[in-house]
Amino acid sequence: MPVKILSTADLHIGRTPTRVPDAIRTQSSCARMWSAIVELAIREEVDLVTLSGDVVDHANRFFEATGPLETGIAQLAQAGIDTYAVAGNHDYDVLPRIVDAVGTDRFHLLGRHGQWESVDFVRAGKPELRIWGWSFPDRHYETNPLTGWTGEVDDQVPSVGLLHADLDVLDSRYAPVSRADLAARPLTAWLLGHVHAPQLHEMESGPTLLYPGSPQAMDPGETGPHGPWLIEVHGHQQITARQAPLSKVRYSQLEIDLSGVETKDALDTCLLQRTRHHLENIAHTSRPPEFVSLRIEFTGRTRLCGQIDAYARSLDQLEQVDERVTQKVDKVTNRTLPAIDLQQLAQQHNPPGVLARTLLELETGSGNTGLQALLDEAYQKQADVFQSRSYTTLSGDPLPDLQLTRQRLLQQGTLLLDRLLTQGRSP
């Protein structure tokens, strides 16, 4: 009989999804997701639940997280389901405290103080799965946690490793490990935490690597389906894993190419068609979310380029419903370019001609000294703004580099050219 595992990580209990309407936000809290996960584990009659770190959002969430976590742990224990967890960089301190305060002997926090530890899952007196785990001892951990591994792997018992770590980011402050490091340990699977985007790497040989990801999608960067994973271990190298997309919120990105779209009516039709189609695809899956938060990026060359920004502002009113799924536009980015033949325009000896030549030089990067001076000046002006005393309290955004400066000059220059030409056409 296979061992059935419900695997999740990065629950971040205490948080709620951002950039969604209030009603959706409160009913999609990470604490509620934990209750949904517990229900699913009981309904699916899994043998055990694994949590690969960052279960709790932050140390200051002790009281907020303790209640829901305690209730869930008790429900699982009552259903005869053991839970195995490791702490991550967010809850290295608070998870052990909560476990000490409310824990049962069916909740196992593995690898305290950064020391590898294993526990066997035993069924009918027989060990069926060995669970290894390592917990973050501190907010940061800059070395490979596998260097401290002294574990022996038993050929008779399949084993999984729980680890909160940054994969293939070698200078990470969050327990950097490489795929090769993980593959070198003869486990059946690594159930990882830290990266919020779900990732399944099924290797030709060696352990399966799974980042179950955050079960509740929490911000626009966390696109696609999110939810816990159901795993069946049939033997040492025989494992199946599928996601149960429980997240009620889905963040999405949609690129709409407006090349050839030249009138306002055509733009309306194109937008409605593409967004409806996008929603339809999500609504007609087996377990759809309730809410889709959509980011649109317009691209391509179109005569409407200069009007897209104003058009985009009206899209925050757009709400579409299909079955029981609601979709709203969160943000629109305009990367369209005007339908202008730069080569032809660059032949002219007038202001648009000068601008067209500059844009061509910016595009190809092969510039004269004038271009370099322009880039340096634009870079310096941005730097002055970023380093200005007035904005010191607004930290966060890094100073744009020369490459980004070039892109911005191109974008703004193109819009300026569009404006010059449109003015020229008007009476």
Ligand SMILES: [Mn+2]
């Ligand atoms: Mn983390």
